[in-house]
Amino acid sequence: MTDTPTPLVVVGDALLDHDLCGRAERLAPDAPVPVVHGTRRSSRPGGAALAACLAAADGRPVTLVTALGSDPASDTLRDLLAGRVRLVEIPLEGALSSKTRVLAGDRPLLRLDDGEGRAREATGQAVAAVAQAGGVLVADYGRGTADVLRDALTHTAAPVVWDPHVRGRPPVPGVRLVTPSAQEARAFARRLAGDDEETAGDTAGLRTAARDARALVRAWRAQAVAVTLGDRGALLSHGETPLLVPTPGAATGDPCGAGDRFAAAAAGLLADGTLTEAAVQGAVHAATRYVAEGGARAVATSDQPEPPAESPADGDTTADAVRTAGRVRAAGGTVVAAGGCFDLLHAGHVALLQAARRAGDCLIVCLNSDDSVRRRKGDGRPLVPAADRVRVLRALECVDAVAVFDEDTPERVLGELRPHIWAKGGDYARTRLPEQPLVESWGGQVLLLPYLDGRSTTGLARRAALTPAPGDHR
Known part of the structure; x- marks a missing residue:
């Protein structure tokens, strides 16, 4: 070759x-x-x-x-x-x-x-x-x-x-x-x-x-x-x-x-x-x-051209995500959004995101900011800063855009994106999500997707902490 x-x-x-x-x-x-x-x-x-x-x-x-x-x-x-x-x-x-x-x-x-x-x-x-x-x-x-x-x-x-x-x-x-x-x-x-x-x-x-x-x-x-x-x-x-x-x-x-x-x-x-x-x-x-x-x-070239999109900076991608959602919606496509911290991205995350992408025509990830993760998970988190988490998510083939939010829950950014589908892992099956009424208010749907058992960021972090580094004779 x-x-x-x-x-x-x-x-x-x-x-x-x-x-x-x-x-x-x-x-x-x-x-x-x-x-x-x-x-x-x-x-x-x-x-x-x-x-x-x-x-x-x-x-x-x-x-x-x-x-x-x-x-x-x-x-x-x-x-x-x-x-x-x-x-x-x-x-x-x-x-x-x-x-x-x-x-x-x-x-x-x-x-x-x-x-x-x-x-x-x-x-x-x-x-x-x-x-x-x-x-x-x-x-x-x-x-x-x-x-x-x-x-x-x-x-x-x-x-x-x-x-x-x-x-x-x-x-x-x-x-x-x-x-x-x-x-x-x-x-x-x-x-x-x-x-x-x-x-x-x-x-x-x-x-x-x-x-x-x-x-x-x-x-x-x-x-x-x-x-x-x-x-x-x-x-x-x-x-x-x-x-x-x-x-x-x-x-x-x-x-x-x-x-x-x-x-x-x-x-x-x-x-x-x-x-x-x-x-x-x-x-x-x-x-x-x-x-x-x-x-x-x-x-295609539209007879009503949209302004050129600027290349978003890592960690500041909401405007790009909103443009992506608007472009897909204007073309008659289905906008899917999924949310989470995605701290130490693992196979369970990837499986969820791949399944979510197959449900529509674009996938936008709503990502908790560092402050939001810290309030939810404690002072030791996140393990990976938001800029790096954005970069890793955007590198996935199934992810079209990433929107970072500072609040504890993603209602504000969902209101800007207005996705047709809000995808969550199956571990929420017995819980009514706080954002569900908002998504349903514009005709959107909350969709639960299977989650791979045995995968979690907390478990990965715990195992990593117990693994001695090279040269460490503890």
């Missing part, structure tokens, strides 16, 4: 995506359809352009080879891509394809598609970009970019990851990895068998996915096929016994673009020299984190 990320060339069909996100709390009086109000509009790169932005977010140089025209959607996409990736354009016949989703929270209600533009022809600059690539990702959305560059893709020496679309052609022979979803793999396998009819059954079933992957490896002469299975992970096949790569944990959120995140991560890792099995595992982890962090909205 290389020490620095290998530059990646993404070849494929760029799209322009819009989201209209609001709340749906009633049906229209004149038709049984939901009324969406309080909408917020955002735009983002889609298709191959989204895959390129996600690859660039990994810290690697990315060149996007795609078809763009002179239509307004193409101009908007150029603006969204500026400063993110190097753009190599080929001519587009017609208007750039765009889609608009109408969502209530994270639930799509309707999608509107516009534009049927297709790539017209390759250019010398595009062919040279593929020929000189250290790694290639083909993000085929069936609109012709991969077709006009098929010869260059066939002869490149770089490892190629091909993310296929049922409207597109099969990958060129010899690609390192093909990444269809279970539904796409089923459709391709039926096509190979001459069966154009839909078949009943679970398209995400492991037996079906394994059979389809094996057939595609052989028919496409690919080195490997990884069938993505959503929250079950991915199934990797080289044509024989498959390998199941599970997700590291459940992730709830908008899955739009998770396939692009998977393919971009796999392509980058393979370009860096990673073995295929390890690249697929890294891609599964990247896609899971992507969904947990809000999905494609992370690369």
